Amino acid sequence: MALEYSFIIFNRPGDDSGSYHMAVSPDLPDDGLTLDGKPRFIRYNKRPKNDIKKGKVDLDDLKKEVEIEEHRIPLPALCTRLGTDPDLGLSKQQAADILSRDGPNALTPPKRTPEWVKFSKNLFGGFAMLLWIGALLCFLAYSIQASSFDDATDDNLYLGVVLATVVIVTGIFSYYQEAKSSRIMDSFKNMIPQYATVIRNGIKMTAPVEEVVVGDLVEVKGGDRIPADIRVIYAAGFKVDNSSLTGESEPQSRSPECTNSNPLETKNIAFFSTNCVEGTGKGIVINTGDRTVMGRIANLASGLEMGDTPIAKEIAHFIHIITGVAVFLGVSFFIIAFILGYHWLDAVIFLIGIIVANVPEGLLATVTVCLTLTAKRMAKKNCLVKNLEAVETLGSTSTICSDKTGTLTQNRMTVSHLWFDNQIFDADTTEEQTRSSFNRSSKTFRPLSMVASLCSRAEFLPGQDHIPVMKRECTGDASESAILKCMELIEGQVLSFRERNPKVCEIPFNSTNKYHVTVNQLSSHNNDYGDCRYVLCMKGAPERILDRCSSILINGEQTTLDSKYQKAFNKAYMELGGLGERVIGFCFLPLPNKDYPIGYKFSSEDINFPLDNLCFLGLISMIDPPRAAVPDAVAKCRSAGIKVIMVTGDHPITAKAIAKSVGIISEGNGTVEDIAEKRNIPVSEVDPREAKSIVVHGSQLKEFSQDQLDEVLHNHTEIVFARTSPQQKLLIVEGCQRLGAIVAVTGDGVNDSPALKKADIGIAMGIAGSDVSKQAADMILLDDNFASIVTGVEEGRLIFDNLKKSIAYTLTSNIPEISPFLLFILADIPLPLGTVTILCIDLGTDMVPAISLAYEKAESDIMRRKPRDSKKDKLVNERLISISYGQIGMMQASAGFFAYFVIMAECGFLPNDLFGIRREWDSKAVNDLSDSYGQEWTYANRKILEFTCHTAFFISVLLTC
Incomplete structure (x- = not known):
């Protein structure tokens, strides 16, 4: 692959009088070195050509802190570096050359997943694949029977068609309900201005934003969006709204002076896509497109991979169990059929039949409908769920990383x-x-x-x-x-x-x-x-x-x-x-x-x-006062074993005060600074392990190694992160996940979008939230209230409990469905329960009661339990299987067989005479089969009796549910 190298140093055109506002830093001469003393190569690029266009994003690089030095070097040196003039701007030819070199000032869209792929994932992913395998096995069994036997029944064909129909209908339903398509980059594009005022050759002109280049001299006024990252060289009452980028709710004044080494906090940089709320300003473009701070966030948010949700992992675990049981039983009875002398085609049909009988056909629809009902219930409580699986994820949450402004507080000074x-x-x-x-x-x-x-x-x-x-x-x-x-x-x-x-x-x-x-x-x-x-x-x-x-x-x-x-x-x-x-x-x-x-x-x-x-x-x-319901909500989280971490862009003192007022830092606990003040000793003499609470400044976090961050997250129960950058919010989420936490993240700004995307469940604000944050999130708080999250946690825990009940209820019918087939093979008796009645159980009588369990009320201690341990507390575990199969399932099967044998006996076939008559019973050629009393039965009469037994077996299972 061709690599593109460029070493470009511009000489400043025009006079060198310096007749302009200068943000002078006399101790930083332009000596050809970077600020840390390393040789500087101007506009040096070493990357595969068109990498971004091909969608290759170095996430590790994007996760690093923004490193910009253009705000700290003297203005004459910056102009020399960029080949521009602070009065005249670039020439048109210079601008054209730079545009050709750097490409347009636009965010590069990532590779989009086609809608048909998303639909296919809903149609063939997870539990649906098990049903598809079952349907294919049914079609295979039917084709074997139809090609080998003249009197083959159509039961397997019906079952295959029904299974395929169930999967297709449920897949379509899930596709529209979940709306998994992520339109994050579209939201970023909506934030980009269309035109900018630039000065080239000393002439003020309006140009499309895509044509703005590094070195351009641009003007902005109140109401404009900033067209690129710019170094401010002139300001008159110039204020920008950085809330979507840094989380600061107050308009921030801009001026030519460098006021902070951190580029996100200095006053002489205005960022791409932020709003100028008042005043006027003039600046030199220092970054465009994907190289802007906003561009880095956009690529980071859209490039992050989302892991499986807890419920998806549980369903995968359940599929492994069901598949293991089905294959074990199928292979076992395939071998037994051979031992008993069955033809190999019969043995294959038995194998397929047992595997299919283990598949709970109605469970996929039951789970989807239960999650949908809960999502609708949560919407009434101001929690709008975008992804159905997020319903349960919120209930599994063990750590909540909450923004401060507007979530914990009222966003109203x-x-x-x-x-x-x-x-x-x-x-x-x-x-x-x-x-x-x-x-x-x-x-x-x-x-x-x-x-x-x-x-x-x-x-x-x-x-x-x-x-x-x-x-x-x-x-x-x-x-x-x-x-x-x-x-x-x-x-x-x-x-x-x-x-x-x-x-x-x-x-x-x-x-x-x-x-x-x-x-x-x-x-x-x-x-x-x-x-x-x-x-x-x-x-x-x-x-x-x-x-x-x-x-x-x-x-x-x-x-x-x-x-x-x-x-x-x-x-x-x-x-x-x-x-x-x-x-x-x-x-x-x-x-x-x-x-x-x-x-x-x-x-x-x-x-x-x-x-x-x-x-x-x-x-x-x-x-900005706390919301009235937040302290109680935080207390509920604590009693539920959920750690609440504040992550904010605000000042540490303000963040700590709010954390104390809402209970994130509880009364009686304090930081090492609080302990030192109380004891009147230096902070260095306090053992950090004594402090349950800690307030970490973004500048400290910047210096942390991964182990140091993990240590803070592990050793402190009450944590506040202040003055954090978007990259740091993402690192905090990843740190919590490394320690095994299920992490929920709240946010409303563009700066929150990477963390929202990476979290197990991202929660955006419906009122104050930006479009970008809403697209990155799995759930939207319609009232921007932290207390609504706690309500959502309770609903999530409740649906997990109720799903266990629904699954347990659904699985109980597996034994009364499998055991008739097993006796059909082993004891050679007429089939006690047919395919049609099995479908009536799975897709009829079982589904409505199973779905109704979604309306079960919560247990009284639901919010006093610790968060679910995903390694131990499974959706389907040994205890549930033993109760469903070993207790209730056996009771239902016993009731069904009792009804079967009673009806057979009443019609003349005593139990001991049923064993070994399957071949004659199912043969259309035999019309004189004798019962225990010598009465002869035709094939048609035998089938009427068999269907009567199927009905009796079905009613018995239904009544013992």
Whole structure:
């Protein structure tokens, strides 16, 4: 196979003046080395040509962390490396050459499984294959009989046709019910923008996204999707929504500065297919198509192989048992038939008959219908099952790897605490406002609520007056929306208050200053601030706000901000931050009328008003609160022996706080850091084995070996993984599976899709989930609620219990179906039970009761049991076989034979005279067969008696079920 090598170093065209925004890292010169000191080859590719087009994906490579250095090197060096200009972009010829070299900026679709192959798997996979073998053996037996005997019956032909019909109907049903086709790549394609704004030769133009190449200079604005992975070189209020990629629910600001060595956390990279929610930006393309972060995730998710589900393994185990029993009995009686002197053709027909008699014809349909009924029941409880086998898999789950945002929490930022007058107060966010813990007329709270209401861009969408405040939709980011709702509940009519105190100047929040400023003209009715007609309001990062203040408002009195109050601030800030809450500081300054009279022209560019010596008011903290039902659900999981692991892209402090509040980290247990703090000793002196809980940062996980990860998963019962990447989520799932766990994974973003695909059961969010996550998952939570998973686990355990009952019930009829055939061979008696009546049992009277067992209620201890051990607790085990065959089956067979011999005796054939008369009985030429009393029977009369016995045997089996 031809290998494609390319060593391409571009010289920068145009001038070298550097007249552009630079994200300068002066300590990283472009010396031809990588950041770790190794020789760098520019655009070096060593891979079989067209490998991706042929569907060859190196999954081990895709599972590695994203390694990008383009965000850390100086901008001039990057431009030299890529042969581009930060003002003019590439030339059209350069772009064409690079497009020819790298291929289009598109995700390469993997090899698709044809629909006919998927249908064939449903038609011939698992238990269906056993029935097909049975049908073929029936046709073989019929053909042998028809070619060898003139008086051959059609029973085997009927049985073969019925078996084939059952398999085909059930296969079609399964194909449509399960909808196994995975359209993951289609979902990724839906996320890709169609056109992009690029600058080539200094000319702005619109180009198809497929034609965007590495080195292109692109522009994006609010509402656009990012057309490739880009290095940001200019930003004006540029924010992107990375939630589908990293799990961060807040819009992330982008700027030219490199703020983190991790490419997923730095501010100077915007990723392919993420959304620009506001502002404008300009950047240089550093990766396209399959080489983007999104492309790696897409190829990883679509390239992962899914193993067999637990129920599929159980059915395979059951098939092995049934096949073993059938073949053993068939071969045994084939040999016995020879010993007894039967013709070899008769012996072959006996062999086939015994094997077919062991096949429970109705079981495939019974299992499929039971799973479907349970899936419908789960759908009513907000669990939509895409793959029928996933119904039982959820019940086998021993580990749940849950996302935090929207699954354990409400995905709705809510104000939780306020700090003013040197006290922390709980916020009351109920509609009734009956649990307020502070005086709303406080002379400190009034200006705090004023600033919180005025210094904000969040607004309620129109037409929601009839909707409860906490459920209203807002414009603006999550934090501002939370504060708006809180102020609306406490003060009421916030938007009207803003109209009475209009904004005349504003400095928007940016990542450099980390504050937001408004200047508002006070209402003529507002006499709280003397003759001041304007007030400056500021909010932002608490430490930045405090730095701009020289005084603090305590009980309505302005007091010097001395070390005492600074310590009080730090204590409150640390306490609220330690709860995992997002904390915002507030300050203000009434502007005296003599300096800022009515009509004063405030300017946000040439700032002509004070931004220092302000008066600090207080703190407001907020958190995405846990769902009310989650703590109970986690407790149920614990009592059911299921380990719940939190895997989130959020900050470790926030993740730990939520984990404690929902019970993933239980009260009394702690991490090594908690133990060290409690004992007032260094962390290094704590034995890690003492800590049942652990919080692992993504940067730590990145350095873990496989053994270290396994050790964490094995030795700790309460685990939180924070700041994780998509590849790390996948490694966590694989680690749990290595330890023998049946793993369920929840997720809603594109970043979750590889883990969802790899898990034994992937669970996507129906409301907040992306199309990609829903396509990768086996089940969708319609209400995004973790508690619904626990309901699903209970249903999964129940269906396993009920399937055991259904299978046990179905198998009991095997003995009364096989034993008549065995006596027919061994004792040479007329056949006690015919093929038609066997079909009546298997596909008629057995199926409805077996299916009805799917409606059995759960045992009282179903959620107090440990998860099923797949090695010991089988769907079909020795005990079930012994009860079905050895006890109930023998009782049914005995009842059937009793009825058979009684009817024969009543009609003149005593039991001892039945032995050895099979040949004469079945011969059409014999019309004078004598019974025990000397009466002669014609062939037709004998068959009427035989069919009467079949009916009696059938009724006896039915009544003893």
